[in-house]
Amino acid sequence: MRQRNVPNRSYTMYPDFQDPVSLLPAFLCAAAILLLAGCASSGNAYYTPAPGFDAGAYVSPADFEHPLRLGEQPADSAEPHPDFRPVAFEGGLAAMQERLQYPENHVSSERTGEVLLQVYVDTTGAIANIREVSSPAYFLTEAAVEVVREAVSHPARWRGVAVNAFTVVPLQFTLNEVEVRRNTGNGSSSLTPPTPFTRKPWL
Numbered sequence: 001m002r003q004r005n006v007p008n009r010s011y012t013m014y015p016d017f018q019d020p021v022s023l024l025p026a027f028l029c030a031a032a033i034l035l036l037a038g039c040a041s042s043g044n045a046y047y048t049p050a051p052g053f054d055a056g057a058y059v060s061p062a063d064f065e066h067p068l069r070l071g072e073q074p075a076d077s078a079e080p081h082p083d084f085r086p087v088a089f090e091g092g093l094a095a096m097q098e099r100l101q102y103p104e105n106h107v108s109s110e111r112t113g114e115v116l117l118q119v120y121v122d123t124t125g126a127i128a129n130i131r132e133v134s135s136p137a138y139f140l141t142e143a144a145v146e147v148v149r150e151a152v153s154h155p156a157r158w159r160g161v162a163v164n165a166f167t168v169v170p171l172q173f174t175l176n177e178v179e180v181r182r183n184t185g186n187g188s189s190s191l192t193p194p195t196p197f198t199r200k201p202w203l
Contacts, residue, residue, distance in 0.1 A: 046145045047130035058120050058164040061086045068168045083159045087121045087167040090152040100147050103139050111137040115144040117169045121153045123162040144171045
């Protein structure tokens with residue numbers, strides 16, 4: 001039987017370190033991992049927490065039979081503790097909703113619905129952190145965070161003493177046909193229905 005001469009070929013799974021281009025995929029992968037790790041460690045991509053922030057040091061209004069959502073009335077079966085006063089904002093939820101503006105450069109997306117933000121307020125009345133609970137789109141979350149960031153907040157109080165506490169701020173984004181047509185330049189529209197609320201583990 002005749003033997004065939006097979007060329008001697010060697011393969012390597014390692015990039016050519018003399019060629020910078022071959023290192024680009026590995027570099028991009030490492031950068032993505034570091035970015036994700038940074039977001040996971042802070043738990044928030046929209047708001048930088050205050051130094052030393054610890055969510056476990058903040059009480060929930062639900063612990064005192066008060067509603068989690070800002071501006072929501074207690075359930076008929078609930079008995080809110082009279083010595084606890086939840087986090088408050090000047091003008092209340094109505095003032096924040098009035099200042100809320102739909103991002104003009106995203107009107108063509110026609111995304112609408114409710115953004116829920118968990119807002120942590122420390123004993124000085126400063127906002128220590130803002131976390132997204134649910135949202136139809138990231139750009140709506142960014143707009144909602146900006147409104148909450150600019151609001152004047154007051155700390156929760158237990159028997160007259162300020163305490164660290166959080167509340168959930170619900171903000172509604174809507175669009176009308178006129179806004180959509182003006183920004184898209186056409187007469188058609190298919191407004192996206194609101195995204196249902198998804199409760200996150202920390203609530």
